[in-house]
Amino acid sequence: MTERWFPDEMPMPAANAETVGWWEAAADHRLVVQRCTECGRTRHPPGPVCPRCRSTSAQWSPLAGTGTVYTYTVVHQAFIPSLQDRVPYVVIAVELDGADGARMVSDLVDADPDEVAVGLPVEVAWEDMGPELAVPRFRPASGPGRTRTGTRP
Amino acid sequence: MTARSGRRAVIAGVATSDYPHLPHLSEHAVHGQAADRALADAGLTFADVDGFATTGFFPMYATGVAEYLGLHPIYFDETNSGGSSFEVLVEHAAYAVEAGAADVVLVTYGSVQLSQMGRRLGTGGGGGGGFAPGPAIYDALWGNTLVGNYAMAARRHMHEFGTTPEQLAAVAVTMRKHAATNPQAQEREPITVEDVVTSRLVADPLHKLDCCVISDGGGACVVTTEERARDLPRAPVYVLGAAHATTHHLNLSAMPNLTVTPAAQCGPVAFARAGITPADVDVAQLYDSFTITVVLTVEDLGFCAKGEGGAFVEDGGLGVGGRLPTNTDGGGLSACHPGMRGMFLIVEAVRQLRGEAGATQVADARIAVAHGTGGMLSTGATLVLGREVP
Numbered sequence: 001m002t003e004r005w006f007p008d009e010m011p012m013p014a015a016n017a018e019t020v021g022w023w024e025a026a027a028d029h030r031l032v033v034q035r036c037t038e039c040g041r042t043r044h045p046p047g048p049v050c051p052r053c054r055s056t057s058a059q060w061s062p063l064a065g066t067g068t069v070y071t072y073t074v075v076h077q078a079f080i081p082s083l084q085d086r087v088p089y090v091v092i093a094v095e096l097d098g099a100d101g102a103r104m105v106s107d108l109v110d111a112d113p114d115e116v117a118v119g120l121p122v123e124v125a126w127e128d129m130g131p132e133l134a135v136p137r138f139r140p141a142s143g144p145g146r147t148r149t150g151t152r153p
Numbered sequence: 154m155t156a157r158s159g160r161r162a163v164i165a166g167v168a169t170s171d172y173p174h175l176p177h178l179s180e181h182a183v184h185g186q187a188a189d190r191a192l193a194d195a196g197l198t199f200a201d202v203d204g205f206a207t208t209g210f211f212p213m214y215a216t217g218v219a220e221y222l223g224l225h226p227i228y229f230d231e232t233n234s235g236g237s238s239f240e241v242l243v244e245h246a247a248y249a250v251e252a253g254a255a256d257v258v259l260v261t262y263g264s265v266q267l268s269q270m271g272r273r274l275g276t277g278g279g280g281g282g283g284f285a286p287g288p289a290i291y292d293a294l295w296g297n298t299l300v301g302n303y304a305m306a307a308r309r310h311m312h313e314f315g316t317t318p319e320q321l322a323a324v325a326v327t328m329r330k331h332a333a334t335n336p337q338a339q340e341r342e343p344i345t346v347e348d349v350v351t352s353r354l355v356a357d358p359l360h361k362l363d364c365c366v367i368s369d370g371g372g373a374c375v376v377t378t379e380e381r382a383r384d385l386p387r388a389p390v391y392v393l394g395a396a397h398a399t400t401h402h403l404n405l406s407a408m409p410n411l412t413v414t415p416a417a418q419c420g421p422v423a424f425a426r427a428g429i430t431p432a433d434v435d436v437a438q439l440y441d442s443f444t445i446t447v448v449l450t451v452e453d454l455g456f457c458a459k460g461e462g463g464a465f466v467e468d469g470g471l472g473v474g475g476r477l478p479t480n481t482d483g484g485g486l487s488a489c490h491p492g493m494r495g496m497f498l499i500v501e502a503v504r505q506l507r508g509e510a511g512a513t514q515v516a517d518a519r520i521a522v523a524h525g526t527g528g529m530l531s532t533g534a535t536l537v538l539g540r541e542v543p
Contacts, residue, residue, distance in 0.1 A: 006296065010294065010296070011293050011294050012294075013291075013294055019291075043407075044406050044407070045291040045404055045406060045407060070309065070411075071305040071306070071308045071309035071312065071411055072305060072308055073300075073301045073304035073305050073308060073356040073357055073358075073359075074354070074356070074357035075296065075297075075298055075301055075356050075357075076353065076354040076355055076356065076357065077298070077300070077355045077356070078296060078298065079298050079299075080296060083296050088354075088357075089296060091295055091296060091297045091298075091301050091305070091356075093305055093405060093406065093411070102406075103406050104406050105291070105292040105295055105297050105305075105404070105405055105406050106295050107295050107296060113357075118308065118309070118312040135294065135295075137295070
């Protein structure tokens with residue numbers, strides 16, 4: 001098992017035909033983005049049709065797992081009961097490197113809430129939530145001079 | 154709107170229900186109270202109603218409320234676009250009466266969201282697990298919250314344009330000032346910018362006082378034709394133009410630009426249909442789920458340039474006598490927010506145009522805009538209303 005940051009009692013994805021491939025890749029700790037095989041446009045969350053060219057043909061394009069914080073919020077009031085005593089935690093929208101502008105909402109872990117900023121470079125941190133479920137979260141990208149200052153949540 | 158001769162759409166009656174706390178009423182009873190009052194205001198009865206529109210959180214919702222009200226309409230509509238639903242329903246009702254599909258469309262809203270919170274019997278808690286199907290609420294898997302979505306839009310706006318928490322707070326301060334003159338308002342004690350920015354953070358940068366209240370309440374309006382309204386007691390309010398738009402469902406990941414809402418699409422279309430520009434608007438009723446919602450909306454509707462919303466709302470910019478008198482009933486931030494408060498925007502806009510808005514009446518208000526915002530900044534709907542056809 002990987003490091004754990006969030007409790008077991010989180011909403012679980014009920015994968016469907018469009019999202020199952022994304023979750024299967026995640027289970028292998030591979031971050032991917034759905035890319036239209038006709039025109040190359042990326043889309044997230046995954047969907048059945050390319051919003052640009054209407055092609056139904058798509059592939060899972062591998063990503064490096066790095067990106068930058070596009071925006072963020074420090075959540076001080078959680079509505080999921082199991083998170084209510086885990087605040088504050090940092091929710092981010094990540095602009096994913098190599099994903100042509102596709103963004104995903106995730107969490108910033110291994111960081112003090114004061115560390116987060118728009119433009120912060122981040123890298124994926126996988127959390128195994130169950131035998132077949134891994135959830136990509138992000139931590140500040142490792143780089144020279146950076147020190148880990150926090151571990152919440 | 155382009156109507157067949159004599160069938161130009163007007164609003165002939167409006168009402169709010171009692172609010173903000175109705176523990177003795179069911180949701181349907183709130184609809185009923187508002188419907189009775191709006192029809193009385195219009196000088197009509199249930200026997201005159203041949204069209205009905207409302208929406209809620211269950212399929213066939215309008216059918217259920219129609220049964221409760223004893224209506225057998227030949228036109229009904231329950232389009233749900235979240236907080237903008239009632240602007241959409243009134244737009245549709247206007248088209249319906251102009252096309253001759255109905256003569257009198259009753260549009261009602263009712264919610265007991267506040268009282269319901271205390272009434273749930275063991276269904277609201279649990280481990281908080283659950284399953285998020287398909288792409289729906291994809292973002293919730295990461296502990297994101299409804300407020301968190303608006304907070305992330307606010308943060309991005311601050312990053313791109315230098316908007317400050319104090320500028321956001323100015324929206325809440327002005328709404329509270331208006332609410333102080335509304336005896337029904339849920340929160341009436343005056344507040345300062347300092348009070349807002351020192352209230353507890355819910356989702357940074359949004360504080361408790363950047364967030365709307367949670368209320369019980371409802372409202373109703375009656376849409377009919379200009380011809381029919383000639384025989385009715387109240388001065389008609391014309392539906393001059395309307396439009397609605399959507400950019401994404403409930404995942405912020407899919408929102409194209411976090412500082413641009415669907416208002417940027419539907420606002421200009423509604424204004425063009427009405428034959429007006431933002432400068433012609435005397436009073437605005439803008440969805441204020443959060444302070445940032447208003448800042449984004451004044452920009453997207455063209456009352457100021459993108460990025461200048463913070464400066465626009467500062468220093469009483471949204472007050473009576475300010476740059477754009479807004480939410481003269483106190484808005485969702487202070488007066489009443491039962492979940493989808495779009496109907497309240499319409500009722501207050503009509504009251505302004507009839508000169509019935511009391512202490513926050515805008516002198517000689519001739520053109521009013523009601524703009525609803527739904528979902529996670531996902532939908533927008535603009536109604537341009539006027540005392541006469543320009």
